[in-house]
Amino acid sequence: MLLTALKLFMTLSLLTGVVYPYTITLIAQGFFQTAAEGSLIYKDHQKVGSRWIAQPFTQAQYFWPRPSAGDYNSLPSSASQAGPTSASLKQTLRQRREKLSQAHNNPNVPEELLLASGSGLDPHLSPQAVAYQAARVARARGLKPTQLVPLIAHYTEAPQAGFLGQARINVLELNLALDRHFQRSQP
Secondary structure, three states: OHHHHHHHHHHHHHHHHHHHHHHHHHHHHHHOHHHHOOOEEEEOOEEEEEOOOOOOOOOOOOOOOOOOOOOOOOOOOOOOOOOOOOHHHHHHHHHHHHHHHHHHOOOOOOHHHOOOOOOOOOOEEOHHHHHHHHHHHHHHHOOOHHHHHHHHHHOEEOOEOOOEOOOEEEHHHHHHHHHHHOOOOOO
């Protein structure tokens, strides 16, 4: 009986620990190679990020992403766990609102630019949050805000399947397109 149990253990270990993972990896690499490799984005043959993880842009000539509770690090990905009655959350939101209001000369800051996403890594913004920042980005690049409108429209993704979620813009892809289409200003 012990020999039978040992054979069964070894067979199942081989199947579930080796055969199954390698089979799934081969299928993923064959049919979904980009996703299987992390949906990486390259610029001049250098990895600059992933399509699914926000990047910490802070310079005026770029669109800024949502705040991140995990400092844009995917390893400790998490929310802040602060609730609506948290004094520290209220203070953080007040500081973010003040900073964004000053940077954009506009006190009507979209909520998504104040609050981190659940994972702290959301790479997308709504078209409204991007439009809020357009004047600042254009000014830093020596452009008119209207010059950014076609680029923003081009990078606006429709809801999935036409009705799931909201329209959204990947901030990293938009910022890379800014550098391709408009000369990057020097600080």
